[in-house]
Amino acid sequence: MTTIKAQMPGVFYRRPAPEKPAYVDDGDKISExxxxxxxxxxxxxxxxxxxxxxTVAEFLVEDGDEVDVGQDIVRLGEV
Amino acid sequence: MRRILVANRGEIAVRIIRAAHAAGLETVAVYSDADAQGRWVQLADTAVHIGKSAAAKSYLNSAALVEAAVSTGADAVHPGYGFLSERPGAAKEFADAGLTFIGPAVSTIEMMGDKAAARDAAKRAGVPVVPGSGPVGDVDEALAAAEDVGYPVLVKAAAGGGGRGIRPVASREELTEVLPAAQAEARSAFSDDTVYLERAIDGARHIEVQVLADHAGNVVHTFERDCSVQRRRQKLIEEAPAPGLAAGTRASINEAAVRLARQVGYVGAGTVEFLLTPSGEFFFIEMNTRIQVEHPISEAITGVDLVSEQLRIAAGEPVSFSQDEVQIRGAAVELRINAEDPDNRFQPSPGDLSRLDLPGGPGVRVDTGFVAGDRISPFYDSMIAKLICSGPDRDTALARGRQALSELRVDGVPTTVSMHRRLLDEPDFRAGAVHTKWLEELLPDST
Incomplete structure (x- = not known):
């Protein structure tokens, strides 16, 4: 399973500001x-x-969750 | 007032608990998941878990704090600084639950939190504000307004904030060109193309005045602090009194702060912030309606215990001294020791505090919420400790600062100690010749 991991500990947010849409959603294609x-x-x-x-297969943490270094954030699917 | 809930964490929670216990009051600490072992949790008479580590789910959760206060029989709440300290909605929730909020009235917090309302209040009090215009709709209006404001000006988006939506303009020609672009930018960034002009002030110092006001209408100041050593608007070194300030300017700026506090019917401890220009003019920026991080340097030079005064005032007692009883005795400097990496653009760096050896001796005070073995968590600010060094004169205070830095040992996280060592020896700093952009110019790679 390919994942994107947290590089630092802290609070995880999926959007740039509370009123803004999420950076990416499940199913979106993303590039390096x-x-x-x-x-x-x-x-x-x-x-x-x-x-x-x-491709974003699934977010493994919720918006506002605490994350630790090395924790899997996103599971990636095939391009 | 018998039992105080301390709605904060870290060093300021410790500071408030100490003052409360010295005044014979009981204390209730609060803590998040990450803070169960916090020093303030151990020092308080009782402690209540209020939620998860993220501040939004604990220290910013006013409902959880009201619940903690009510369930422990607290009758007052001290908000400290940051978190809920300047949120009128939270202050109202506490008051509605029958709790004394240790701070000014809800309406005062509201007014001083509104830039335009605060500026109007300053004008009414006869306190100078940064020369500026009302909204300017087109180039002709802007050119006319700029003549009154005086070049160089800043074109600012009314809906901007935090340094965003600001364009410096030096001349008529430039203003003609910049105005339409600034309006377009404001429209796309803030969905509002309203812009106004403000005088651009270069080389200014950040001078702030500590005030105390009680319910009987007594308003006093405990002189000014110079907080010009900043990086990205974060203060790193503060001094009291402001070095090299002319006696006349000192009197005027301190009196202006008292006038403003009186004008708005202020109650409690507050800080009035000013910009002081190289020519000695000063302009009101904003008022902080709470205790501040750097309050101990004012305590060091006056002997006044500001947090104790907050408690007295909240209990309905008068300020314990009159203006002519308070004098500047010597000088003090505060060095903020943060868990930040000076070699990596001051990146905040959480980690385990494996060792913490604190300095001591005459004129050296250390305020910290940590002990060795604690974890500096990623969820809150990066401050580990404040070194407050004072003496009969500025040279002695700075010499004690140097000695304190050499005694301080922090292992486990990178810190700002090496930067402080360097800054205390910088000729400009030693000469008191710094301004709010000085540090960013000295360390251009740090921002």
Whole structure:
């Protein structure tokens, strides 16, 4: 299973701002380097970027959840 | 007032608990999942778990805090700084539950949190505000307004904030060109193309005045602080009194802050922030309706215990001293020790605090919410400790600061200690010749 992992611990967000749409949704095609989420660490927001291209099969954490380093965030499917 | 719920965490929760216990009051601490072992949790008489680690699910959850207060029989709430301290809605929820909110009235928090209303209040109090215009609709209006405001000006989006939607303009020609672009940008970024002009002020210092006001209408100040050493609007070093301030300017700026507090019927501890220009003019920026991180330097130079005064005032007692009883005695500097990596653009860096050796000695105070073995979690701000160093004069305070930095040992996370060591020896800093952009210019790679 290919996944995108959290590179840092913090609070996970799927959208750039509460009133904005999610960066990506299940089923979306994504390309390497694309921003797919944010992780808030000590009040600073860090972009989570896709390490490779693929399709978002499933988000494994909910918006607003706490994540740890190395935790799987997104399961990727075939391109 | 008998039992206080401390609606905060870390060093400020510890600070409030100490003041409350010294005043013979009982305390209730609150904590999130990540903070069960927090020092403030151990120091309080009782502690209540209020939710998950993310602040939105704990320290910002006003319903959980009201519930914690009611269930433990607390009769007052101290919000500290940050979190719910300046949210009028939360202050109202506490009041509606019959709890004394240790801060000003809900309507005061509301007014000072509204930029335009705060600016109007300052004008009514005869406190200078940054020269600016009302909304400007087209180039002709903007050119006319700019003559009054004075170049260089900033074109600002009315709906902007936090430094966004601002364009500096030096001349008529430039304004003619920039205005339509600024309006278009404001429309697309904020869905509102209203823009206004404000004088651009270069080389200004950030000077703020600590005030205390009680229910009987007494308003006093405990002098000013200079918080010009900032990075991305985060203060890193604060000093009291402001070095090199002319006596006349000091008197005027402190009196202006008192006038504003009186004008708005302020009650409690508050801070009035100003920009001080190189020519000695000062302009109101905003008022913080709470205790501030850097309050201890004011305590160090005046001997006033600001948090104790907050508790007295909330209990309906008068401020414990009059204006002519408070004088500046010496100087103090606060160094914020943050878990940030100076070698990596000050990236906030959570981790395990494997060792924490704190400095001491005359004129050295350390406020921290941590002990060795604690985890600096990613969920809250990066501050580990505040070193507050004071002495009979500024040179002594700074020398004690240097010694304190050399005694401090923090293992497990990168910190701002090395940066502070460097800054204390910078000629500009030693000369008191810094302004709000100084640090970013000194460390251009840090932002």
């Amino acid at each position: 380097g694309q921003t797919i989420a944010l992780i808030e660490v000590m009040k600073t927001f860090n972009e989570v970027k896709a390490g490779e291209s693929g």
